Amino acid sequence: MTDRRTTPNPAWVDSSAPAQVGVTLTDLLDAPNGTRDRQLIYGDPITVLGAREGHSYVRSDKDGYIGFVPTSALINPTQPTHRIIARASHAYAQADMKSPDRLPLTFGSRLTALSETPRFIETAAGFVPKQHIAPEDQHHNDPATIAEIFLGTPYLWGGNSGTGIDCSGLIQAACLACNIACDGDSDQQARNLGTALPDDTPPRRNDLLFWKGHVALVYDSETLIHANAHHMATSFEPISNALNRIAQSDGLLTAHRRL
Incomplete structure (x- = not known):
């Protein structure tokens, strides 16, 4: 199809x-x-x-x-040099945190540095604090650490930002930050991300658990992290609790995949 x-x-x-x-x-x-x-x-x-x-x-x-x-x-497109690695940031009118903020920025936003000062880079959007950026070609190596940045972010269906995110948006943000190609929707991710595992495989950090219309990332052997409508936020949840709770509304686990 x-x-x-x-x-x-x-x-x-x-x-x-x-x-x-x-x-x-x-x-x-x-x-x-x-x-x-x-x-x-x-x-x-x-x-x-x-x-x-x-x-x-x-x-x-x-x-x-x-x-x-x-x-x-x-x-018009430019060649990015940096990206935002904080959940949220701002572009300021001057290289001064007390100057007017011109534009909110969210995790993963890509920036092109025009110049820099000791504490800021200058971009077309304004001056961005260096504490909130990393070079465009510098990638993380642990998706769960990235997902944790979004803890408490409100759940938003179709959301992809630090102001609102959904289950597949969280997985995509975590994977792309680690230079792992990632589709936008959970059904696509269930087909294309990582390697399929037998249902009885013990979960480990950065495994993906899928249900119909939902995906979560394993944080440790007993805990997952996911953007979910139950909590209306990105939250930790015991794996056993999630399996039991989701089974009552959306059915059993449909896939277990390892990045």
Whole structure:
């Protein structure tokens, strides 16, 4: 079956041009002025495939996801040099934390340094504290550590940011930060991430547990971390509790995969 999330509709394709997201975050919609499928964040590289009703039809370069975003949210592409490694940050008008903040930024936002001071890099969005950034080519090696950054983040269906995130968005943020290619939705992740394991395999750190429409990351042998609607937040939960609770509403575990 053709997956509309990653396969362009030929009727909407007019051209192909690179761009990037130039706002804090923007919804990736299923149609112009439609409903949110996912979100894109500042600096995300995209390919513009066409335009309709003030919206651009785009493909997200990080995962191939296709949808519509307001054309006003896009800017010309630049080569990123850094990315945000804190759950949230700000771009300031000056290299001074007391100067006006121009733009909120979220984990994973990609930035291009124009210059730097001892404590800030200057970007097109403003001055960003060095404490909140890392070089673009410097990757983490432990997805669970990244997921922990999002503890307490409100649950938001289709969310991909430090202000709101869902189960698959959390897994994607953790994997991409560790240079692991990752799809946007949990059903895609269940097919493509890591290696499938037998159901009776004891869980270990950074294993993925899947249910119908949900995914969680194993934090340790007894605990998982997940963005979930039960707590309406990213939270820790004992694995045994989650298995019992989710079985009552959404069924049994459907997959166990190891990164």
